[in-house]
Amino acid sequence: xxxxxxxxITCKEATLLVCKKQEKAISLKEKIxxxxxxxxxxxxxxxxxxxxxxxxxxxxINNENYDSKVLQLDETQKAxxxxxxxxxxxx
Amino acid sequence: MLKLESKNMLNPKNWITLYxxxxxxxAYFRLRDRALAEDLMQDTFISALKSQHTYNGTANEKTWLTxxxxxxxxxxxxxxxxxxxxxxxxxxNNTNNDYFNEETSFHWFEKKQPQDWNNPEKTIENSEFNTxxxxxxxxxxxxxAAVFTLKYIDDEATETICKEVGITSSNYWVMMxxxxxxLRECLEKNWFRK
Numbered sequence: 458x459x460x461x462x463x464x465x466i467t468c469k470e471a472t473l474l475v476c477k478k479q480e481k482a483i484s485l486k487e488k489i490x491x492x493x494x495x496x497x498x499x500x501x502x503x504x505x506x507x508x509x510x511x512x513x514x515x516x517x518i519n520n521e522n523y524d525s526k527v528l529q530l531d532e533t534q535k536a537x538x539x540x541x542x543x544x545x546x547x548x
Numbered sequence: 549m550l551k552l553e554s555k556n557m558l559n560p561k562n563w564i565t566l567y568x569x570x571x572x573x574x575a576y577f578r579l580r581d582r583a584l585a586e587d588l589m590q591d592t593f594i595s596a597l598k599s600q601h602t603y604n605g606t607a608n609e610k611t612w613l614t615x616x617x618x619x620x621x622x623x624x625x626x627x628x629x630x631x632x633x634x635x636x637x638x639x640x641n642n643t644n645n646d647y648f649n650e651e652t653s654f655h656w657f658e659k660k661q662p663q664d665w666n667n668p669e670k671t672i673e674n675s676e677f678n679t680x681x682x683x684x685x686x687x688x689x690x691x692x693a694a695v696f697t698l699k700y701i702d703d704e705a706t707e708t709i710c711k712e713v714g715i716t717s718s719n720y721w722v723m724m725x726x727x728x729x730x731l732r733e734c735l736e737k738n739w740f741r742k
Contacts, residue, residue, distance in 0.1 A: 467654040469647070473725045480706060482721075500655075503662040508728055511735070514672050514681075515700045528572050528582060538590065539564040545597050546560050 466490045471501045479512045555605035558612075563593055567610060571617050578621050578697050580686050588624070592617040618702075622712050625694040630714030647729050662732065665740035677739060684734035692727040695720060 463486075466474070471494040477483045478491065495502050530538075571592055575585035596616055603612060647660045656662075671677065685693060698709045710720050 467648065467650075468656050469650065469654070472647075472729065473721060476725050476728055477721060482706065500661045503664065504732065507662060507665060507668070507736075508732055510668055510672065511728075511732065516703075518678065526569070526573060528576050528585070529569050530572060535564045535568055538568060538593070539561075541590075542560050542563060542593055542597060545594060 464490055464493050466494050468494075468498060468501050471495070471498065472504050475501070475505050475508055479509065556608045557605065558596075558600055558603055558609055560593075560597060560600075563596075563609075563613070567613055570610070571613060574614060575617060575621060578701065579624070580693070584624070588617060588620045591620055595620075622698075625698070626713045629691055629694060645726075645730065660733070663736060663741055665736065668740055671740065680735065680739045684731055684738065687734060688727055688730060692723050692730070695723045696727040696731075699724065 471491055474483060474487050474491040477487065483491070495505060568589065571589045572585055575588045576582060579585050579588070592613060596613055599616075607615070647656060649655055649657055685696070688696060694713065695709060695715075698704045698712070699706070704712075706717065706720060709715075710717055715723075
């Protein structure tokens with residue numbers, strides 16, 4: 458028996474379910490709640506579409522695609538570190 | 549004997565030249581704090597020296613060192629997240645970051661509502677988008693960023709993340725939800741409707 462109160466959810470709950478759906482951590486009941494909410498709420502529909510797009514994009518790029526050479530140690534720092542390692546390994 | 553020779557070997561004499569910058573950036577990208585990243589990079593080499601005897605040569609040197617650093621980063625995340633019993637209260641107290649009216653309408657606050665994006669499928673492929681994305685990730689509160697990074701940069705399973713940093717799955721969802729609301733909003737302001 459479907460309980461009306463159980464089908465209606467708030468925008469906060471709906472957007473949380475959008476996040477769960479992306480990780481396939483959504484139950485059947487939640488799926489129905491989300492579908493029903495998205496039918497009537499244009500704002501959450503937008504959130505759903507946009508965050509799906511971002512999710513796909515984030516999944517596609519891995520850390521190598523980010524700015525991975527932002528920082529560089531200068532030669533003095535490197536020499537000091539190497540010296541530290543050399544001293545440690547002789548212990 | 550031949551078998552032994554084909555195995556990977558550790559050569560600490562070359563570590564700094566070969567891996568210091570790599571490990572520094574690996575840590576910086578995940579922690580967004582240069583001093584902290586430098587500390588953990590340095591600790592990694594020291595720990596690696598001390599546990600040289602555990603190295604069995606199956607992974608290459610770089611992978612092995614990265615794994616040590618990764619553990620240090622997770623320890624750091626856990627120290628920030630794990631002891632928090634009320635994570636939800638402590639994420640941020642800034643009321644500017646409330647998205648939903650939880651008293652009367654139960655709807656989005658008007659000024660927080662997502663807007664239409666112009667041609668997002670196309671502009672998201674622009675290489676500069678990833679710079680904006682990285683900037684927006686830098687703006688995330690530390691705790692949210694920790695969870696978000698483990699999910700999307702390190703591609704870890706949700707269960708693993710919860711175990712590693714010591715949070716419950718409901719805390720995980722609260723944080724991921726909030727992280728995505730903030731990230732979406734930041735990208736809208738700085739990219740899609742700029």
